[in-house]
Amino acid sequence: MRRKRSVVTDRDTSALPRTPRARSKTPRPASAAVPRPASTPVTDPTPAVEVDLSVDLAPSRPGALVLRNPLLVASGTFGYGVEYGEVVDVDRLGAICCKGTTLKPRVGNPPPRVTETPAGMLNSIGLQNPGVEAVLEKYADQWVRWQVPVIVNVAGESVEDYVAVARKLDGQPGVAGIELNISCPNVGKGGLQFALDAGAAGEVTRAVRRATDLPLLVKLSPSAADVRAIATAIEDAGADAICAVNTLSGMAIDRHARKPFLGNTYGGLSGPALKPVALRVVYEVAQVVDIPIVAIGGVGSLEDVLDFLMAGACAVQVGTALFADPVLPVRLIDELDEWCATRGIASPREIVGAALPTRRDRPSVKGVEYRP
Amino acid sequence: MRLFDAELLHGREILPGQWLQGYRAPWLATGAAPGQFVHVRTPDWSGLVLRRPFSLNTIDRITGEVTIHFRVTGKGTDLLARMHPGDSVGMLGPLGRGFEIDPRSRHLLLIAGGLGMAGVRCLVDEAIATGRQVVVVFGAATAAEVYPSSLLPDEVEYVVATDDGSLGHHGRVTDLVTGYEAWADQAFACGPEPMLAALARLARGRDGRLGVARLGRKGGVRAAPLGSAQARRASWLQVSMEQTMGCAVGACLGCVVMGVEGPQRVCREGPVFAPDEIAWPESA
Numbered sequence: 001m002r003r004k005r006s007v008v009t010d011r012d013t014s015a016l017p018r019t020p021r022a023r024s025k026t027p028r029p030a031s032a033a034v035p036r037p038a039s040t041p042v043t044d045p046t047p048a049v050e051v052d053l054s055v056d057l058a059p060s061r062p063g064a065l066v067l068r069n070p071l072l073v074a075s076g077t078f079g080y081g082v083e084y085g086e087v088v089d090v091d092r093l094g095a096i097c098c099k100g101t102t103l104k105p106r107v108g109n110p111p112p113r114v115t116e117t118p119a120g121m122l123n124s125i126g127l128q129n130p131g132v133e134a135v136l137e138k139y140a141d142q143w144v145r146w147q148v149p150v151i152v153n154v155a156g157e158s159v160e161d162y163v164a165v166a167r168k169l170d171g172q173p174g175v176a177g178i179e180l181n182i183s184c185p186n187v188g189k190g191g192l193q194f195a196l197d198a199g200a201a202g203e204v205t206r207a208v209r210r211a212t213d214l215p216l217l218v219k220l221s222p223s224a225a226d227v228r229a230i231a232t233a234i235e236d237a238g239a240d241a242i243c244a245v246n247t248l249s250g251m252a253i254d255r256h257a258r259k260p261f262l263g264n265t266y267g268g269l270s271g272p273a274l275k276p277v278a279l280r281v282v283y284e285v286a287q288v289v290d291i292p293i294v295a296i297g298g299v300g301s302l303e304d305v306l307d308f309l310m311a312g313a314c315a316v317q318v319g320t321a322l323f324a325d326p327v328l329p330v331r332l333i334d335e336l337d338e339w340c341a342t343r344g345i346a347s348p349r350e351i352v353g354a355a356l357p358t359r360r361d362r363p364s365v366k367g368v369e370y371r372p
Numbered sequence: 373m374r375l376f377d378a379e380l381l382h383g384r385e386i387l388p389g390q391w392l393q394g395y396r397a398p399w400l401a402t403g404a405a406p407g408q409f410v411h412v413r414t415p416d417w418s419g420l421v422l423r424r425p426f427s428l429n430t431i432d433r434i435t436g437e438v439t440i441h442f443r444v445t446g447k448g449t450d451l452l453a454r455m456h457p458g459d460s461v462g463m464l465g466p467l468g469r470g471f472e473i474d475p476r477s478r479h480l481l482l483i484a485g486g487l488g489m490a491g492v493r494c495l496v497d498e499a500i501a502t503g504r505q506v507v508v509v510f511g512a513a514t515a516a517e518v519y520p521s522s523l524l525p526d527e528v529e530y531v532v533a534t535d536d537g538s539l540g541h542h543g544r545v546t547d548l549v550t551g552y553e554a555w556a557d558q559a560f561a562c563g564p565e566p567m568l569a570a571l572a573r574l575a576r577g578r579d580g581r582l583g584v585a586r587l588g589r590k591g592g593v594r595a596a597p598l599g600s601a602q603a604r605r606a607s608w609l610q611v612s613m614e615q616t617m618g619c620a621v622g623a624c625l626g627c628v629v630m631g632v633e634g635p636q637r638v639c640r641e642g643p644v645f646a647p648d649e650i651a652w653p654e655s656a
């Protein structure tokens with residue numbers, strides 16, 4: 001496989017605020033392997049007026065995926081970025097993760113596909129999409145014109161599928177990165193099984209890593225028996241970042257018709273109900289990997305954002321909450337900025353991992369106890 | 373499409389469990405067309421994660437008032453029904469593609485099953501304002517669920533069918549439609565899917581029954597592409613479909629119905645469709 005020297009995204013990143021500090025000198029607080037930053041004076045003693053919200057989601061590829069702020073929109077909830085039109089100022093977002101994209105077009109699952117549940121919702125879209133070529137043809141021109149990076153969410157049924165889609169995305173103008181969806185519960189074959197087995201997760205990540213130099217994010221499932229093993233395999237296979245989590249499999253009943261409500265019977269649970277699960281996954285993964293973690297699951301307020309940052313994520317994605325309030329991510333950016341500014345915190349990076357066990361604490365092994 | 377707050381002006385229970393509410397929404401009233409809908413957000417404290425879509429039942433461009441008509445089916449609609457005049461809700465709209473009225477149509481047939489009245493009601497005012505004649509054919513299970521005629525303008529001819537025969541025709545709305553198919557230039561329907569499927573079948577046979585020959589099809593004149601405004605306008609029947617929704621702007625693909633050319637988003641390609649765009653279930 002031909003390796004490229006640099007990442008070709010055709011995106012002008014010069015306009016983006018770059019991290020003032022040299023990457024190598026910034027300890028990764030999310031990591032248990034690297035000493036925590038408590039000893040390093042990252043905070044200016046005087047309260048900072050300017051808050052630096054930028055985050056680098058691919059530190060080993062300098063400049064390739066530096067977001068202006070840590071608020072992303074989650075795959076499947078924001079289409080291809082164009083649907084909300086003038087309602088949302090997309091260029092304010094940290095990044096957009098587009099709808100799951102496959103090699104061939106997919107018609108998706110039979111309707112109904114969504115229903116509300118206590119503190120959440122179920123969806124069984126089944127990865128409906130026109131296929132990677134049509135997606136690029138339809139939307140890439142628009143993506144190039146935006147400042148906001150667009151990360152293409154990639155799904156498949158086999159390692160070959162994932163690799164083929166990644167090859168087509170490689171070097172395409174407007175594509176800022178790849179989010180490997182190895183955790184979709186709504187497709188029969190493939191999908192989820194890659195996220196449940198460390199060997200398979202490592203294999204698909206490594207194969208895609210070889211196929212492209214684009215920043216590579218891999219999205220975890222909350223259903224894995226031990227997310228730490230999966231996350232470690234993904235990091236070892238060369239991923240730039242880990243996204244956690246996708247939806248949890250669930251179902252609903254149509255009592256009137258006495259049958260499952262969703263056309264596909266099963267659907268993925270998202271929304272506030274998923275948040276504690278996502279928080280647990282982020283907290284566990286943050287203790288075993290050094291690469292950045294992007295948290296997903298029930299983010300709906302500044303408090304949720306702070307919780308995820310403290311659990312070890314350096315950015316968050318907003319999904320289901322967009323449906324009630326499409327402008328929420330933009331508001332959260334401002335709220336996070338203000339929260340930091342009033343506390344003299346120069347960057348949200350300073351609180352990343354603040355709630356993780358310190359090195360002197362015993363390593364967290366509690367997780368093993370509650371698992372079936 | 374815009375996000376805005378709308379103030380509740382009045383609301384009342386017009387039928388058991390069915391509410392009619394008027395909101396002050398001037399921006400919506402000027403920009404919306406019959407057949408379009410709004411996505412309504414229940415109050416923040418409700419803990420509900422999804423908005424609720426409602427057809428625009430009436431639109432008053434002069435006073436800036438729009439009404440919605442809904443049945444209380446769960447927590448969201450229950451909360452809405454309990455609101456007081458002066459309370460506000462968040463709205464996103466207008467959304468979707470509305471009905472296509474052919475400028476040459478003089479006689480409009482509106483067909484509603486139960487709550488489907490909310491889907492076609494808006495056309496009544498539109499038609500009268502433009503000097504057209506309107507017949508509303510309405511079907512319900514029983515007399516107690518029949519939409520009050522007092523809520524329709526006097527100019528409307530209102531024909532009712534009930535499943536149990538307790539009011540009007542004993543049977544289905546579809547039985548009544550054949551009586552008007554020659555008179556009506558265009559028909560617009562909203563209601564349960566089996567009713568729409570039956571109407572679609574009925575509409576397919578209409579040309580044959582009336583002995584209408586469609587001229588110019590085989591020659592150079594190409595039919596407008598499926599789903600285009602022209603094709604819908606040329607279709608004798610248009611149906612307004614329902615589906616559970618997430619985003620209501622076309623982003624989540626949650627609201628699809630199966631079409632002959634693949635899944636169609638009710639919120640974007642719909643809610644109004646020409647019946648030949650839809651892949652109706654075989655059994656219907």
Ligand SMILES: Cc1cc2nc3c(=O)[nH]c(=O)nc-3n(C[C@H](O)[C@H](O)[C@H](O)COP(=O)(O)O)c2cc1C
Pocket residue numbers: 074075076077099100101123125127153181184219245246247269270271272274296297298299317318319320321618624626
């Ligand atoms: C309607 C819908 C469609 C989704 N489609 C995808 C998808 O195509 N690919 C993917 O990786 N995740 C998909 N997801 C999962 C979300 O990206 C996200 O991981 C999940 O919803 C949890 O976040 P939330 O609670 O903020 O919604 C979808 C979620 C919803 C609600």
Ligand code: FES
Pocket residue numbers: 616617618619620621622623624625626627628637638639640
């Ligand atoms: S409700 Fe999201 S696509 Fe229609």
